[in-house]
Amino acid sequence: MEFAETLDIGGYELSIEPMTPADIPRLHxxxxxxxxxxxxxxxxxVIGLGHGWVARDQIGRIFGSAMWFPFSRTVASIGMVITSPRMQDQGAGRWLMRRVLDETQGRARVLNATKEAFRLYVxxxxxxxxxxxxxxxxVTACPDFGTGARPMRDADRTRILELDTNAMGVARPEVMWAILGVSEGMVIEREGRITGFALMRHFGRGRVIGPIVAESEQDAIALCGPFVAAHQGDFLRVDTREPEGTPFTDFLSAAGIVPYDAVQRMSLEPLPEPTGPARTFGLINQALG
Known part of the structure; x- marks a missing residue:
């Protein structure tokens, strides 16, 4: 597919260039x-884990970004697709997405769409x-979360990657090793085998709990409970596909972790099916799934 390396929008001539760590201040x-x-x-x-592009004007300002993350040779997650408010609805987002879609041909593509970008992706x-x-x-309270979870040990990490792969339907070892390196963890162990885990790390305004992988809602609650108990008065975030009114989401609401916004998971091609029995109760974040 032919791709224009520059784009003129309302008098701004933008060039598309690879994203690098030097761009972090402007991306922020x-x-x-x-x-x-x-x-x-x-x-x-995210720059360390993926491939990204920026839309830059002639004096170096960044007006847009888009990234993709190779989970495997067959699956890619697309994220960090942002255009500045003055460029929204002007074609910059579509231009950046075309570059990402060109680069990821041959993979099944998945993303989480904001309300603003939903029509573009459709x-x-x-x-x-x-x-x-x-x-x-x-966090304003710590509801009862039962027992059964213990702190993660280094020896648990290989099994955690296996659980994540089964719950996702695709292996993403580079992503998971990076997240493990900056996270606290809780696991559930039964008869000498890890059956669920939750990780927590600094992110955004405070901390995010994710991924959360468990065989049941009660296990998911037991995994998150120690983090909630340890961080009363702090800002916590969970991104989840679990609907309102379930024991897991009721637990989060009772703790003060309440709905704030929503995105729509979307795919361009069919995705591999999870093999379970554990499933994903909480995401790493919206870009990485």
Whole structure:
């Protein structure tokens, strides 16, 4: 597919260039402009894990970004697609997405669409899968969460990767090793075998719990409970596909981690099916799934 390396929008001539760590200050400004919570450190992590492009004007300002993350040779997650408010609805987002779609041909593509970008993705052929709720807030209480979880040990990490692969339907070892390196973890062990885990790390305004992989809602609650108990008065976030009114989401609401926003999970091609029996109760984040 022929691709234009420059784009003229309302008198701004934009060039598309590879994203690098040197762009982090301007990328942080871009995400702040659209009220995304990502810190400079959060940008540094995703740049280290994926491939990205920026739309830059002639004096170096960044007006848009788009990234993709290779989960495997057959699956890619697309994320961090942002255009500055003055460029929204002007074609910059579609231009960046075309570059990403060109680069990821041959893989099944998945993303989480904001309300602002949903129509763009539909026009590119993406199909809806399931909504994802962004839940966050200051922890005001710690509901009962039972027992059964213990702190993660180094020896648990290989099994955690296996559980994540089974719950996702695709292996993403580079992503998971990076997340494990900056996270606290809780696991559930039964008869000497790890059956579920939850990780928590610094992100945005506070901390995010994710991924969360468990065989049942009660296990998911038991995994998150120690984090909630340890961070009363702090800001916590969970991104989940679990609907309102379930024991897991009721637990989060009772703790003060309440619905804030929602995105729509979408894919361009069929995705591999999870093999379970554990499933994903909480995402790493919206870009990485």
């Amino acid at each position: 400004e871009l995400s702040v402009a659209v009220s995304w919570p990502h810190r400079a450190d959060d940008w540094a992590m 026009s590119l052929g993406f199909k809806t899968l399931a909504p994802v709720a962004q839940r966050n807030g200051i």
